[in-house]
Amino acid sequence: MIFRRALLREFTHAAAAVFVALFAVLITTVLIRLLGQAAGGRVPADAVLALIGFGALTELPIVLTLTVFIAVLLSLSRSYRDSEMVVWFASGVPLTAWIGPVLRFAVPLALVIAGVTLFLGPWAQLKNAEYRERLDSRDDTQRVAPGVFRESAGARRVFFVEVGAGEDGRVRNVFVSEQNEGKLTVIAAAEGFLQSDAQGNRYVVLEQGRRYDGEPGTPAYRVMSFERYQVQIEQPQSASALASKTRTKPTLELLHNPDARNLGELVGRIGMPLAALLLALLAIPLSFVNPRAGRTNNLLIAVLTYLVYSNAITICQAWVAQERMPFVLALLLPHLVVIVAMGLMFYTRLAVSPFWRARA
DSSP states (O other): OHHHHHHHHHHHHHHHHHHHHHHHHHHHHHHHHHHHHHHTTSSOGGGHHHHHHHHHHHHHHHHHHHHHHHHHHHHHHHHHHTTHHHHHHHTTOOGGGGHHHHHHHHHHHHHHHHHIIIIIHHHHHHHHHHHHHHHHTOOGGGGOBBTBOEEOTTSSEEEEEEEOOOTTOOEEEEEEEEEETTEEEEEEEEEEEEEEOTTSOEEEEEEEEEEEEEOTTSSOEEEEEEEEEEEEOOOOOOOOOGGGOGGGSOHHHHHHSOOHHHHHHHHHHHHHHHHHHHHHHHHHHHTOOOTTSOSSHHHHHHHHHHHHHHHHHHHHHHHHHTTSSOHHHHHHHHHHHHHHHHHHHHHHHHHHOGGGSOOO
């Protein structure tokens, strides 16, 4: 039917444009945040690309949900503004006839969202957490970069190397500042390099330098010159907490261990594709635009509706995790409220404009 083909084509074109715009905003936001962390030394520059990929995958369901909602809303709103809806209604096509094309467009995307939230998203969260944990477990020597002041993992030391390691593995003009229990230690050396013993212990060896020890604000400082200064590198203990992060757990593991936290996570994962489907249907009555009135009122209402809906799912998810609400009630309540509101909106539109109904 021409009616369905025209709607599906317009939904697809609008969805492509909206997705590109939203995805560009997402990538830009993640990139700016990670570049700030990389500039501060918390994330190495070569890890930015991988973290962008993991971050984009975890946020993809939100982008796709908004894409479905906005695409249907913009397409139908344009039909109202260009008076195409009047033609369809005058031809005997009721408002409920838009449900079928919208479902044909929204159901495949809702399935994609379900696949991401239930399977791909937890995997991306796990890999992101593992990658960040691996970065945090680096020792202090791996954090040093030429010409940049860097803090140690415990934020007790500050390192500076003017010239990076050459072919001989030595760095030049080394500066180390350490503050511990109110005492300040500053070490300046002409050269430095790494050394390992037979047991695998690693050491930083500094040559031709001085060490200053004292309390800030007092003249009591001790100065020591050295030809060779050797310090053992403490390997950070990785306190892995991945097992306790429900966002990183596979969906099957959540189902096999249905405690409060796992059930709360399931509420959020199952609720996202359902929300995408219901928002697409809700966009049908929300898309009404009076050509003689303002064109942004329905968009503002749509944005507010999405925020309230998504926050309601998040609140129910938190209440299940806190054992304040049963799982089944939290899983169904936000969506039932939207279904009731959608039914009332359809009824109101049909009651206000009787000619919208199909002709007998």
